Structure formats: structure tokens, C-alpha cells
Amino acid sequence: MTARPPWFDEVLAVYAWADEQVRLHAPICTISGRCCRFRDYGHNLFLSHLEASVLFIGAPFQVNHSQQFDDTGCPYQINGRCEARESRPLACRIYFCDPAFQDAMPAIIEEGIRKLKQIADTHGTGWSYSPLHHFLDNRYPAHETIPLLREPTPCDDSTSRLPLPLL
Ligand code: SF4
Numbered sequence: 001m002t003a004r005p006p007w008f009d010e011v012l013a014v015y016a017w018a019d020e021q022v023r024l025h026a027p028i029c030t031i032s033g034r035c036c037r038f039r040d041y042g043h044n045l046f047l048s049h050l051e052a053s054v055l056f057i058g059a060p061f062q063v064n065h066s067q068q069f070d071d072t073g074c075p076y077q078i079n080g081r082c083e084a085r086e087s088r089p090l091a092c093r094i095y096f097c098d099p100a101f102q103d104a105m106p107a108i109i110e111e112g113i114r115k116l117k118q119i120a121d122t123h124g125t126g127w128s129y130s131p132l133h134h135f136l137d138n139r140y141p142a143h144e145t146i147p148l149l150r151e152p153t154p155c156d157d158s159t160s161r162l163p164l165p166l167l
Helices: 008-025 049-058 090-094 105-123 132-139
Strands: 046-048 129-131
Touching: 008 049, 008 090, 008 105, 046 049, 046 090, 046 105, 046 132, 049 105, 049 132, 090 105, 129 132
Parallel strands: none
Antiparallel strands: 046 129
């Protein structure tokens, strides 16, 4: 079991805050699973390095040495379900395709990212914000779970589709 970094619970507190904001708006989810199939849905999942570490610690899995990740979809979606429910990143918790939620969503996401940046500043971790596949490709060594806090290489994925604010 990988040790949790000192800011781990602070990130979970941001997630709890986000979950509460979403609960107040009660957006509808029909469990189509499309939002996790990024290319089909025409967007991508961006997250911070803090969120990536929480995801990889909370829901570690083994990958083959040859496995490559891209923006097709999330490898945590299995049989249409999220296998990282408790550890899923901020955008996964806030993004809903319900039209009635579209106006409220950006402000919640922006505030959530602001909170995460504050944690990064407080703990001096630096800040990186990249697509999920970028973190996966940079952090998985062969046949091992993901190590913590290795800074990913700079993201130059200029073709990524963004449904969410990139701050
Ligand atoms: S972590 Fe879960 S909710 Fe987020 S994109 Fe992956 S499968 Fe979907």
C-alpha cells in the first residue's frame, strides 16, 4: 500500500465539498457512461497532479509494459462503470451532461481548482494540470503501481478537447 502524502486528506475534503455542491443542484445522470469515453463524447479529462496521485493511490491497478494510454477514454471505466468512484478526480465529480446543470458547473469547477491550487501552494508541491493519459503515461513503470509525485513531463497536447476550464 502506497503511503499517503500529507495533503491527501485535504484533497479528499475538496472532493467532499464538490460532492455537496453537486448534491445541492441535483443534476440528473442517466449512467450512459459517455462522459468517460472522452473521444466519443468530444472532450478530455484534465486533472492536477494532486488529483492524479489520489486517484492512483486510491484505485491502483497493474498495467502491461506495452500499454499505452491516450485520450480515447478512461481506463477506470470497466463495463460502463467507474472503478475509481471514491478516488475519482474533481472534474469527474462535477461534470454532468444534464443541460440544467450547465450554468452552475463552471463556477463549482473553478472554485474546486482554486482550492486544490491552494493546497499545492501550502505544501509547496508545484502545480501541473494535464490530461489523464498524460499522467498515466508518465507515472506507470512496467508492472508496478504508480509512484508518487514524480513530476510529469510538460504537456504539449494541443489537440486536447476541453469541456472544462483550464486554469
Ligand atoms: S475516473 Fe471514473 S468517473 Fe472519472 S473518467 Fe474515469 S471512469 Fe469516468
